Amino acid sequence: MGADHSRAAPPTPPGVRRILIVTVVPLFLVTLIAALVLWPRDAPRPEAADDLPRYQGTVTRVVTEPCPPNPAVPEGTPTTGGGPCGTVTVRIQDGPDAGQQVDTPIPAGPGAPSVSVDDEVILVSLIDPEDPSISTYNIAEHQRGMPLIWLGVLFAAAIVAFGRLRGLAALAGLAASFAILLTFVLPGISAGQPPLVVAIVGAALIMFVVLYLTHGVSAQTSVAVLGTLGALVLTGLLGLAATNATHLTGFGSEDATTLSMFRGDVDLHGLLLAGIIIGSLGVLDDVTVTQAAAVTELAHANPNLSRRQLYRSATRVGRAHIASVVNTIVLAYAGASLPLLLLLTADSRALGQILTSEFLAQEIVRSVVATLGLIAAVPLTTALATVVTTAGRQRGGTDLAATAPDEVAAVGEGRPRIPRPTTDRADALRALSDPRTRHTPPATRSEWPEPDRSTDTPW
Numbered sequence: 001m002g003a004d005h006s007r008a009a010p011p012t013p014p015g016v017r018r019i020l021i022v023t024v025v026p027l028f029l030v031t032l033i034a035a036l037v038l039w040p041r042d043a044p045r046p047e048a049a050d051d052l053p054r055y056q057g058t059v060t061r062v063v064t065e066p067c068p069p070n071p072a073v074p075e076g077t078p079t080t081g082g083g084p085c086g087t088v089t090v091r092i093q094d095g096p097d098a099g100q101q102v103d104t105p106i107p108a109g110p111g112a113p114s115v116s117v118d119d120e121v122i123l124v125s126l127i128d129p130e131d132p133s134i135s136t137y138n139i140a141e142h143q144r145g146m147p148l149i150w151l152g153v154l155f156a157a158a159i160v161a162f163g164r165l166r167g168l169a170a171l172a173g174l175a176a177s178f179a180i181l182l183t184f185v186l187p188g189i190s191a192g193q194p195p196l197v198v199a200i201v202g203a204a205l206i207m208f209v210v211l212y213l214t215h216g217v218s219a220q221t222s223v224a225v226l227g228t229l230g231a232l233v234l235t236g237l238l239g240l241a242a243t244n245a246t247h248l249t250g251f252g253s254e255d256a257t258t259l260s261m262f263r264g265d266v267d268l269h270g271l272l273l274a275g276i277i278i279g280s281l282g283v284l285d286d287v288t289v290t291q292a293a294a295v296t297e298l299a300h301a302n303p304n305l306s307r308r309q310l311y312r313s314a315t316r317v318g319r320a321h322i323a324s325v326v327n328t329i330v331l332a333y334a335g336a337s338l339p340l341l342l343l344l345t346a347d348s349r350a351l352g353q354i355l356t357s358e359f360l361a362q363e364i365v366r367s368v369v370a371t372l373g374l375i376a377a378v379p380l381t382t383a384l385a386t387v388v389t390t391a392g393r394q395r396g397g398t399d400l401a402a403t404a405p406d407e408v409a410a411v412g413e414g415r416p417r418i419p420r421p422t423t424d425r426a427d428a429l430r431a432l433s434d435p436r437t438r439h440t441p442p443a444t445r446s447e448w449p450e451p452d453r454s455t456d457t458p459w
Contacts, residue, residue: 012219016391020222027229031204038198040187053095053125056143059115060101061089084108088115088139090123102137113141120146166214173210180206185278190263195270199277200236204229211285219388220292227288227381232277235284235373239276242365248272252362253340272362280370283325287374288381291318295385311386318378326371333367 012020067085087103104123107113115121120143128134159167185202189195207228215221250256250268259266294317298310305313334341340359347354354360 012388013391016219016388020219020388024222024225027204027226028208031201031208034197034201035184035205038188038193038201039184040191040193042191054140055095055097055123055125055137056093057090057102057121057123057137058093059088059117059119059121060091062106062116063087063089064106090121090137090139092123092137095125104137104139107139113139115139115142169214173214176209176213177206180209181278185274189266189271189274192265195267195274196236196240196277199274200232203232203277203281206281207232207285211289215289220296220385221289223381223385223388224285224288224292226384227291227377228281228284230380231284231288231373231377232281234376235280235369236273236277238372239273239365239369242369243269243272246361246365248358248362248365250362252359276366276369279366280373283329283370283374284377287318287321287325287377290321291378291381292385294318295382295389299389307386307390310390311382314382314386315379318382322375322378325374329370329374330367333363337363 064084064086084106085108086106088106089101089103091101092098102123107115113121122140122143123137124140126136126138128136156171159170161167163170180202184205185198188198188202207225211221211225211228215224248269250270250272251260252272256268256271259271260268291314295310295314298313299305340363344354344360349357355364
């Protein structure tokens with residue numbers, strides 16, 4: 001006989017709720033206390049630099065002309081492509097010369113912006129060191145403020161239009177993530193705190209805030225929180241072991257080398273581990289929330305599944321998810337390191353030497369450690385969700401999952417259970433042998449659970 005799909009998922013038993021509260025609340029308090037202890041109170045302030053004055057302007061005219069011949073250079077000296085040459089007329093929007101039009105040379109050289117009429121640009125003011133009263137303007141880059149604002153508005157509107165209230169909660173969680181990164185993680189590392197510890201505490205703080213804010217306070221969310229936290233700790237330990245085994249120093253990128261020149265007290269090895277932790281968090285919570293929801297849906301679809309069957313079914317969902325997520329992680333790291341990978345085509349060393357070099361071994365360790373953490377998150381979260389979802393089925397020999405709602409209430413209140421009426425064996429055999437009853441019509445739409453029903457287990 002099929003399970004009754006029309007009844008709602010039973011609430012989490014009080015005993016399981018108490019266990020979750022006793023487990024999750026102390027972990028949150030420990031995370032909060034650690035964040036307060038590590039909170040940067042004397043983070044170094046950026047040194048005041050002699051930045052060139054920058055002003056906004058609008059291009060009104062572009063005039064190109066032939067470039068003058070290059071002077072003779074020794075043979076073998078690398079040269080850059082000539083041009084374009086000419087002048088650009090720009091109307092200045094702010095600053096002491098606001099409203100005036102000035103002529104600037106057409107930007108040239110590697111990375112120079114390509115400008116045309118009506119482009120919004122940024123000008124830098126250059127002062128003649130011999131005569132400070134003489135200043136000239138050069139185009140530095142395009143103004144990107146307005147396009148970025150419209151892109152952000154489109155991003156927020158799409159999330160809210162599709163996710164509604166949950167979309168708003170997701171935006172709030174995104175804002176909270178950036179707030180924690182900008183006010184705790186980055187200043188804490190800059191202040192000289194251990195990057196790995198700061199990253200784990202910051203990632204745990206982000207996890208608590210984002211998951212409960214986005215998915216609500218429920219047993220299902222608590223299971224995802226515990227699974228994510230366990231996978232984060234495991235990822236940190238794996239990253240520490242892998243970087244020590246491969247003797248990575250953290251100087252595998254130009255950015256890290258530049259940072260060491262300005263901030264010699266930053267532990268670049270720990271910074272590498274911190275990057276692995278923070279980068280894994282976004283995919284980890286996706287996997288754990290999906291696994292917790294899959295277990296809840298499967299248990300509601302067939303309450304007669306045993307704990308082992310429920311775990312196996314949800315794990316199959318997790319395998320399919322991991323198969324796609326692994327490819328996502330590798331491609332994300334490859335996309336971020338595309339200039340680095342392109343250098344391989346210009347490297348004359350043997351492939352083995354390239355793969356074991358610091359700059360490429362660092363990317364391999366990132367991908368492998370993050371993937372191992374994700375794989376571990378699936379069985380961990382699935383096991384926790386299975387235990388929580390099936391808790392209370394067996395109580396005094398009674399299978400509450402296969403019991404009618406009124407019988408569940410009677411057993412929960414200690415009242416004697418009223419047995420269901422049994423069907424006579426002869427009647428059952430007669431019904432099975434009747435050809436008119438062999439085939440039952442397909443279930444109508446009204447017999448299925450309501451489509452908008454939430455499977456989040458209530459507290």
